[in-house]
Amino acid sequence: MAYSSGFSPHPRISYANAAPTSAASEAEYVELGLKEVCAPAKVRNALNEVLPHGFVVLDAADAVAESLGDLLQASDWVLKIAQTPTGVLTDVVAALLDQETFTVERMTKSGMRTFDVRSAVIHLEARDDETLVLRCLHQTPLVRPDDVVSALRKIDARVPSQALLTRVAQGPLRNGEIGDPLR
Numbered sequence: 001m002a003y004s005s006g007f008s009p010h011p012r013i014s015y016a017n018a019a020p021t022s023a024a025s026e027a028e029y030v031e032l033g034l035k036e037v038c039a040p041a042k043v044r045n046a047l048n049e050v051l052p053h054g055f056v057v058l059d060a061a062d063a064v065a066e067s068l069g070d071l072l073q074a075s076d077w078v079l080k081i082a083q084t085p086t087g088v089l090t091d092v093v094a095a096l097l098d099q100e101t102f103t104v105e106r107m108t109k110s111g112m113r114t115f116d117v118r119s120a121v122i123h124l125e126a127r128d129d130e131t132l133v134l135r136c137l138h139q140t141p142l143v144r145p146d147d148v149v150s151a152l153r154k155i156d157a158r159v160p161s162q163a164l165l166t167r168v169a170q171g172p173l174r175n176g177e178i179g180d181p182l183r
Contacts, residue, residue, distance in 0.1 A: 002033035016068040017075075020144050023165040027075070029181060031068050061182035071181040072138060074122060074173040077145045079132040080164040089126035092152040092159055097124060104150040115143050117151040122176075124148070135178070138170075 003009040012033025019025040032043070040060035047057045064071075081089065096102055102118040120143035123135040134145055145165045153159040171181040 002035040014068070017072045017138060017170060019167050020146065020165070023145070023167060025167040027167050027170045029068055029072065029170070031063065059182060068181060071172050072170050074135060074137050074178050075170040076168045076178055077132075077134040077136070078166045078168055079134060079145055079149065080130055080166075081132065081149065081160055081162075082130050083160055084129055085158050086129050088156055088158050089129060089132060089152075092155045093124050093126050093132065095155045096121070096148075096151055102151050102154075104147050104154060106144075106147060106150070113141060115141055115147050117143050117147050119143075121148065122173075137173070 002012045004012055014031040014033075016029045016031065019028060034043070040062060044057045044060040047060075051057065096118065099118050101116050103114050103116050105112050105114050107113075120136045120139055121134065122137060123133070125133050127133055132148075134148055136143060136145070136148070145167075146163065149159065149161070149163045153161055169178045172179045
C-alpha cells in the first residue's frame with residue numbers, strides 16, 4: 001500500500017460512488033494507491049486473505065487514464081418494498097414515468113435540498129407487488145434510490161417509506177446498457 005504524505009499518513013484508498021448508508025451492494029469500486037506495480041490478481045488475492053468474511057474482492061484491474069468516478073455513470077438497483085397493496089407499484093411507476101420532472105426534498109449536511117428524481121431515472125419497472133428494478137443516472141446532485149421511493153410515496157401514500165435497496169451493477173453507460181468500468 002502507498003500512504004499519503006503529511007502529519008498523519010493513511011493508506012491511499014478512494015471509494016468511487018459508494019452506496020448510500022443502509023443500502024446493500026454487489027457493485028462497489030475502490031481505487032488503491034500502491035507503492036509498487038503489482039499484478040491485479042495478486043492484489044485481489046492478498047486482499048481476500050485479510051478481508052472479513054463476506055467481504056470479497058471479485059475483480060481487480062490496472063488503473064485506466066480516466067477517473068473511476070467518471071466511469072461510473074449509471075447504476076442498476078433492486079428495491080424491495082414490502083406490504084404494498086396489489087397493483088399500487090405498477091400504477092405509481094407509470095405515474096412517475098409520465099412526468100417530465102418530479103422533485104423530492106432530502107436533508108443533506110448542507111441543509112434541505114431538492115432533487116429532480118425523474119431526470120435521473122432511465123428505467124423503472126415494477127416486477128411484482130413488492131419489487132422494483134431501477135436504472136438511474138449518476139448526476140449532480142446525485143439522486144439515490146430512496147429518493148425514487150420518496151417520489152413514489154409522494155404520488156401515492158400507500159407506498160411504504162421503507163425499502164430494501166440493493167445495487168446490482170454500476171459502470172459506464174454504453175448504448176443504454178451498463179458496462180464494465182474496469183475494462
